[in-house]
Amino acid sequence: MEIKGDLCHELLAKSIKPALSFDETKDYAQWKNSIQEKLLELAGINKIAANACPLQLTIESDEMKDGYRQIRFVFESEKGAFVPCYLLIPDTGKAKYPVAITLQGHSTGFHNSIGQIKYPERDESYQPRGAFALQAVKNGFAALAIEQRGMGERSTSRHDYNGPLMCTYTAMTAVQLGRTLLGERMWDVSKAIDLLPTFEQLDTDKIVLTGNSGGGTMTWYASCFDERIKIAVPSCAFCSYETSILDIFHCPCNYIPNAFEWFEMQDLACMLAPRNLVVVTGKDDPIFPIGGVKDSFATVEKIYAKAGFAEQCRLVVTPMAHWWCEDIIWNAVKEEAEKLGW
Numbered sequence: 001m002e003i004k005g006d007l008c009h010e011l012l013a014k015s016i017k018p019a020l021s022f023d024e025t026k027d028y029a030q031w032k033n034s035i036q037e038k039l040l041e042l043a044g045i046n047k048i049a050a051n052a053c054p055l056q057l058t059i060e061s062d063e064m065k066d067g068y069r070q071i072r073f074v075f076e077s078e079k080g081a082f083v084p085c086y087l088l089i090p091d092t093g094k095a096k097y098p099v100a101i102t103l104q105g106h107s108t109g110f111h112n113s114i115g116q117i118k119y120p121e122r123d124e125s126y127q128p129r130g131a132f133a134l135q136a137v138k139n140g141f142a143a144l145a146i147e148q149r150g151m152g153e154r155s156t157s158r159h160d161y162n163g164p165l166m167c168t169y170t171a172m173t174a175v176q177l178g179r180t181l182l183g184e185r186m187w188d189v190s191k192a193i194d195l196l197p198t199f200e201q202l203d204t205d206k207i208v209l210t211g212n213s214g215g216g217t218m219t220w221y222a223s224c225f226d227e228r229i230k231i232a233v234p235s236c237a238f239c240s241y242e243t244s245i246l247d248i249f250h251c252p253c254n255y256i257p258n259a260f261e262w263f264e265m266q267d268l269a270c271m272l273a274p275r276n277l278v279v280v281t282g283k284d285d286p287i288f289p290i291g292g293v294k295d296s297f298a299t300v301e302k303i304y305a306k307a308g309f310a311e312q313c314r315l316v317v318t319p320m321a322h323w324w325c326e327d328i329i330w331n332a333v334k335e336e337a338e339k340l341g342w
Contacts, residue, residue, distance in 0.1 A: 013246050013260070020263045022270070022299055028306050032270040038262045039224065039271070044179030048187045051078040057195055067091055068137045070114065071199075077191040081184070084153055085192060086114050088133050088143040089201050098206035098342050099196060100141035100333065101189065101229075102132035105213030105236075106166060106251065109152020113145035129324055132211070139330045142202055146192055148218060149184050150253060167214075171252035181253045182221060189222040193229075204228070206342050208333055212236050212324035216280075217254060224271035231336045232272060235280040235329055236288060236322045240264050243292025250287065266296040266303075274309035276336040280329055284321040 020035050040046065057075040064070075071087040090097055104110050107126060108119045113133040117123040128134070136143035147154050150170035159169055171181040189209070196204045208231040211219045216237025223232035241260050244250070269277070279300070281293045297315045304313045316332055318325045 009246075013242065016260060018260060018263050018267070020267060022267050022303055024302065024306060028270075035263055035267060035270055039256075039268060040183075042180070042256050042259055042262070043183030043186060043221075044174070045183050045187065045225070047177075047179045048078060048183055053079045055191060055194055057198060064091070075191070075195060077188045078184075081149065081188070083149075083188050083192065084110070084147045086110065086133060086143075086145040087199065088114065088137050088145075089199070090137050090140065090142065092140075094201075096201055096203040097140070097142040098208065098337065099144055099202050099204065100133075100136035100139075100208040100210065101144045101146065101192070102136055103146060103148060103189075103209070103211030103215030103218050104130070104132070104151065105211065105215040105217075106151065109155075110145045110147040111152065113143070129326060132215075132324075135326055135330055139334060141208065141333075142199075144192060144196070146189060148214065149188060150181055151214070165251050167251050167253040171255070175252075175257060180256055182218075182256055185218050185253075186222045186225045189218065190226040193226060206230060206337070206340075208233065208337070210235065210329060210333065213322060214251065214253060220265070220268070223275070223277075224268050227275070229275065230340065231276045231278075231333060233278045233280060233329060233333055233336075235324055236282055236285055238265065238279045238281065238296070239288040239292045240266060240296035243295070244288050248287050248289075264296065264299070266299040269300040269303045269313070270307070272313075273304045273307040274312050276339065277304075277313040278316055278332045278336060279314075280316045280318060280325070280332065282318050282320045282323055282325075287322060290317065 057073045059073045061072045068091050069089045074084050077083050102113050108122050111118050112130040115131040115134050133143035133145040150167035155166050156169045174181045196202050207229050209219045209229045210233040212235040216234035219234035223229045283290050304310050318328050
C-alpha cells in the first residue's frame with residue numbers, strides 16, 4: 001500500500017465548507033458582523049488588547065534628505081512589543097500629505113523600504129525595487145514604513161536565522177500563547193495609525209496600505225481590522241486558503257488556527273467593503289496560483305456588489321511571478337486616490 005502522509009488533511013479540507021461562507025441569500029449585515037467577530041477571536045485580538053499599554057513614541061533620529069524629511073521613531077504597541085518605524089515626509093511645501101503605509105515581506109527588514117542596504121549579499125538584489133517608502137514619496141505620499149513583528153530588527157533573538165521562514169519561532173510561540181503572529185501584526189499597524197496625528201503634516205483621513213508577499217498579507221488583514229485605511233493594495237498575497245495556504249508550503253505567519261472551519265480569505269472582503277481595494281497578483285506566482293486568485297476574487301466582487309459598491313474593488317494581474325511591480329502598484333494607488341478626490 002502506498003502511504004500518503006497528507007491524505008487525511010487533504011480529505012478533511014475537501015469535506016469542509018466554512019460555516020460563514022458568503023451566501024447571497026443571507027442577511028448581509030448579520031453575516032458581516034459574524035465574520036468580524038470570528039476573525040478577531042481566532043486571530044487573538046482580544047488577548048492582545050488585554051496586554052495593551054499607553055501609546056507614546058520616541059524619536060530616535062530626524063534628518064533632511066534629498067526631497068524629504070526622514071524620521072525614525074519607536075513605540076510600544078503592547079507591553080514588551082516595541083515597533084520601529086520610518087516616517088518619510090515629502091519636502092514639496094504642501095500643508096498635509098496623504099499617508100502610504102508600506103510593509104515589507106520576508107526580506108531582511110524594513111530598512112529596505114528607505115533604500116538602506118544593511119546586508120549587501122541580499123539587499124542589493126532587492127534595490128531599488130524594494131524601496132517602497134521612497135517610491136511612495138516619489139508619488140506624492142508621506143510614507144510610514146513599519147518593521148513587522150518577527151522580521152528584520154524584530155526577528156527572534158533566540159535563533160540566528162533571517163531566511164524565508166524567519167517568522168517560524170515567533171509565529172508558533174504566539175499560537176502556544178493563545179494568539180497569532182498575524183493578529184499581533186494587525187494590532188501593530190492599527191496602533192501605528194493611532195500615532196499618526198502626532199505629525200501635523202499628515203492627512204490622517206487619507207491612508208493607503210500596501211506591501212508585497214508577507215507585506216501584502218498584512219495589507220489584507222490589517223485593512224480588514226482598521227477602517228481608517230481607505231485604500232488597500234495587497235500584492236502577491238491574496239488567494240483562497242484552499243488553493244494556497246492549505247495546498248502550498250508557507251511561512252507559519254500566514255496561519256490562523258481553525259480559520260477554514262469558519263471562513264475563506266475572500267469572505268473577509270465584507271470587512272473591507274466599501275473601501276477601495278486593488279488586489280495585485282502575478283500571473284505566474286507559484287505560491288498564490290492565478291486560478292485560485294481569480295476564483296476567490298469572483299467572490300470578492302459578489303461581496304462588494306452585495307454591499308452596493310461593486311466599482312470599489314478590482315483585480316490587477318501583472319506579467320510577473322511573486323514580484324513587487326513598482327509602476328503597476330503605484331499607478332493603481334494613484335488611480336484609487338483620484339477616485340476619492342485626494
